[in-house]
Amino acid sequence: MNNIAAVFKKQIKDTFKNKAILIQFVMFPVLTLIMNEAIQIEEMPKNYFVTMFAAMYIGMAPLTSMAAVIAEEKEKNTLRVLMMSNVRPHEYLLGIGSYIWFVCMLGAMVICLAGNYKLKESIIFMGIMAVGILASILIGAAIGIWSRTEMMATSITVPVMVVFSFLPMLSGFNHTIAKVAKFIYSEQVSRMLNQVNNLQIGLENICIIVGNMLIAAGLFIVAYKKVHCLQCV
DSSP states (O other): OHHHHHHHHHHHHHHHHOHHHHHHHHHHHHHHHHHHHHOOOTTOOTTHHHHHHHHHHHHHHHHHHHHHHHHHHHHTTHHHHHHHTTOOHHHHHHHHHHHHHHHHHHHHHHHHHHTTOOHHHHHHHHHHHHHHHHHHHHHHHHHHHHOSSHHHHHHHHHHHHHHHHHHHHHHTTOHHHHHHHTTSHHHHHHHHHTTTTSOOOOHHHHHHHHHHHHHHHHHHHHHHHHHHHHHHO
8 A cells, every 4th residue: 555655646746747647637628618518509419528528538538648657657767666666566557547547537527517417427427437537547557568668658549549539429420430439448438428317237338348458457467567577687
């Protein structure tokens, strides 16, 4: 717990120094508020912009932030210091991941408030967002730990981010894309967000989201141990 708390506190200080990371947490909640209030079109589904930007927020903010933070620490040898201090993979992941998850949940709360949901719907909405953000954090962690530099992490993150954030929106207009998108966690999250007033979670939803998370977590652990071994040589 001491290791996790130390990494968590360090990340709080680093975030305010890194404006590029900070803006990731603010951009989509603000856009949701503006678009939801400024654009009113007849026959538009209720909370259309809320659910659309919520899915995009999940696919972008936690993923890019996590990848950038880990890659930067790896490049600046901060990660090496933590490893030499016997910080284990799950401790490091929980330390940084819990901080990014918490901040992203604050943004999710703003998006939820923009939707004017009832109490039960708000709880369901936030629960779905919590799971989606966790999945993105794990994927971002895997990208960050496998990248040699922050620039490399950015070059990998951008196309991955575009796929995860825009597929849910595109799948609503193209059946072929929808068939592929259903295997992506962000698409499953988007579908559930559109059903907060009558949520029906099936085995497919659970298996796809958990599967995405397990693959990402596995890649992170393998890469972390690989880096640790190289540092010990």
